[in-house]
Amino acid sequence: MLDGIAVKSDAARSWGFPPLAIASRQGETPLGIQVEFLPPYSPELQPAERLWKLVDEPLVNKCFDTIDEIEEFLAKRCNVLSEMKEEIINLTFYHWLASI
Secondary structure (H helix, E strand, C coil), X not given: CCCCEEEEECCCHXXXXXXXXXXXXXXXXXXXXXXXXXCCCCHHHCHHHHHHHHHHHXXXXXXXXXXXXXXXXXXXXXXXXXXXXXXXXXXXXXXXXXXX
């Protein structure tokens, strides 16, 4: 049994190593926080990765003049996604998730 908080991180270099990942690698993680790194190139361990095509596909080739416009567009897209339960389950459900 774990006392505290467990954080899973892919520590992808493209994200510039988030501060918690850096602290963990240096042995300076705050008390009660345990960071576990996922193996490299393992998108199957992050089912949400498969959702990006649903989120960003409608954004392709669109131009926004302000952050507010992007925010409004994404809010509407989130409302659409909230109705796409079956598609999201099909994209993100792995048989091994049921046992976790």
